[in-house]
Amino acid sequence: MLKLKATFDLRRDVVADILRKETTVGIGETSNGCRAVDTRILNVERDGGILYCWKGASGTTRIGKYDRHTKNNKLLYTFDRQVCVNSCSLNKEETLLAISLAQRSGEQDRPKPMSKCLTLLIEIQPINNTKVLKAVDCTVRFLYPETDENSLLESHLLLIAEDGYIEQYHILLSKYEGYRVVMLNPERLSKLAERIAEDVSWVQWDRHHQRLYYHTHRDKILRCFQFYPNRNCEIEKLSLEHHRMEVFTNSIGSMCVCVSHPVIDGQEQTYSVTFVHSGCSKTFRVSPEESCLTPLQPLFIPIGYYILVYVAGCFLHCINTRHPETLCHSLFLSGLEARLGLPEPSTGVTVLGVEEKSAGGEGGGASATALLDLASGKMYSADLSSAFLLHILCSDTPTTRMRRFRVFPVRLSCTQSPCSEER
Numbered sequence: 549m550l551k552l553k554a555t556f557d558l559r560r561d562v563v564a565d566i567l568r569k570e571t572t573v574g575i576g577e578t579s580n581g582c583r584a585v586d587t588r589i590l591n592v593e594r595d596g597g598i599l600y601c602w603k604g605a606s607g608t609t610r611i612g613k614y615d616r617h618t619k620n621n622k623l624l625y626t627f628d629r630q631v632c633v634n635s636c637s638l639n640k641e642e643t644l645l646a647i648s649l650a651q652r653s654g655e656q657d658r659p660k661p662m663s664k665c666l667t668l669l670i671e672i673q674p675i676n677n678t679k680v681l682k683a684v685d686c687t688v689r690f691l692y693p694e695t696d697e698n699s700l701l702e703s704h705l706l707l708i709a710e711d712g713y714i715e716q717y718h719i720l721l722s723k724y725e726g727y728r729v730v731m732l733n734p735e736r737l738s739k740l741a742e743r744i745a746e747d748v749s750w751v752q753w754d755r756h757h758q759r760l761y762y763h764t765h766r767d768k769i770l771r772c773f774q775f776y777p778n779r780n781c782e783i784e785k786l787s788l789e790h791h792r793m794e795v796f797t798n799s800i801g802s803m804c805v806c807v808s809h810p811v812i813d814g815q816e817q818t819y820s821v822t823f824v825h826s827g828c829s830k831t832f833r834v835s836p837e838e839s840c841l842t843p844l845q846p847l848f849i850p851i852g853y854y855i856l857v858y859v860a861g862c863f864l865h866c867i868n869t870r871h872p873e874t875l876c877h878s879l880f881l882s883g884l885e886a887r888l889g890l891p892e893p894s895t896g897v898t899v900l901g902v903e904e905k906s907a908g909g910e911g912g913g914a915s916a917t918a919l920l921d922l923a924s925g926k927m928y929s930a931d932l933s934s935a936f937l938l939h940i941l942c943s944d945t946p947t948t949r950m951r952r953f954r955v956f957p958v959r960l961s962c963t964q965s966p967c968s969e970e971r
Contacts, residue, residue: 549864549866549881549888549937550856551930551935552890552929553929554926555616556616557926558589558925561614562600562612562621563585563587566585566621570605585602585603586602586603587600587602587925588600588601588602588633590611592755592900592920592927593692594756594758596615596616596617596903599612599637600614607628607629608626608630609627609629610627611625611627611647612624613642624638631650633647633649634665634687635685636648637689638690639705640690640692641703641729643672643673643729644719644731645672646668646681646688648667648687649667650685664683665683666680666682666683667681667683667684667685668680668681669705669717669719669731669734671730673729677730679734681738682709686709687707688706689705689708689753690706691703691775692755693775693776701722701723702718702720704718704719704775705719706744712747713747714745715741715743716741716744718740718741719731719737719740745771746764748764748765750762750793752793752795754795757774759772759797770787770793770795771785772785786822792845793807794848794899798902802869803824804821804850805824806819806820806857807820807821807822818831819831819857821855821857823872825869828873832857832865834859837883844860844862845895847897849899850917851931851932854866854868854958855869858886860888860892861892862882864880864887866880879955890919890928896922897921897922900917900918900927901917903916903929917930937958940955
């Protein structure tokens with residue numbers, strides 16, 4: 549169903565570069581005898597920069613960044629001991645690094661989290677000051693404002709704590725000697741923190757649109773914070789039951805909230821899609837087949853005008869977001885036909901969002917969905933595959949004859965551009 553183009557490969561773009569530059573890096577061997585470096589992807593920033601860590605020489609842990617535009621790697625920071633990095637973010641100017649980590653426990657090769665974690669804010673240009681923000685595990689994300697005005701003098705950091713609260717840090721900076729940037733009055737950072745939410749049960753960060761979606765234990769309301777360079781704005785409130793939820797938006801003005809319901813005792817798979825832009829919601833139920841009796845959570849993927857719902861080896865549901873009430877515009881495949889094209893198993897695949905691309909590609913040419921496969925360390929640009937849909941249209945079997953009518957509008961969307969329709 550998907551046409552995948554690899555846009556990043558951890559082994560090719562990072563590990564090979566590390567092996568060329570460092571003769572004393574911590575190196576192991578794979579099953580086929582090839583040299584391997586213990587590397588891990590930590591985060592993908594709004595500008596496309598990929599943050600990663602690896603085991604360095606003499607028990608160190610190093611943090612690096614891969615620039616997808618210049619194809620270059622850059623060392624950001626080195627810890628003089630083995631630590632387990634749980635979350636990491638780099639500000640737009642590459643002067644501050646926020647890290648949530650746990651120190652090494654025991655003598656195992658790979659560090660394991662301890663009960664006490666630290667969230668640090670580190671100056672890296674120059675390497676000067678380290679500030680402890682919290683003594684709990686957190687997810688950290690720097691905001692990437694659209695404007696460059698005063699960007700060097702202020703940074704904003706989101707801190708999502710495992711204890712269920714979200715804070716925003718307003719970090720004032722000072723520039724001297726032409727290029728050195730340091731924190732201004734770091735001892736006052738805690739006083740500049742703004743509590744955004746408490747009692748949070750679920751959260752999703754949209755790096756592309758700079759939006760924070762969250763759900764609390766107190767109520768059944770999905771809230772959304774939009775971050776602007778000079779202010780924050782709560783823009784959406786939806787009454788929704790929270791199970792396993794994902795929110796997708798795109799440039800044509802659509803917003804879909806996908807919810808996966810728990811599977812109990814091998815019963816039918818249930819999932820819901822709320823089409824906020826259309827003011828309607830649909831709930832779908834799929835009876836399990838013998839080949840997929842093991843309960844798996846579906847993977848939701850936004851592709852152009854469609855939401856794909858995929859359970860490996862079971863089914864693939866292609867839902868039209870422009871015509872949610874018209875079921876004939878959607879496509880359901882099961883069994884051997886339910887092939888997404890992703891490496892199996894797909895449980896480690898994460899949707900990073902929709903990225904702009906040049907015109908002329910499949911799926912409309914204006915944008916493509918970015919996917920991250922943590923198991924293989926690869927990133928993909930994904931579109932609907934015209935060849936796959938054309939194969940179904942051209943197949944002359946009783947099963948495909950019944951599906952041709954539904955495949956045709958999906959195939960037609962591969963030649964349409966959302967941007968051209970807007971114009």
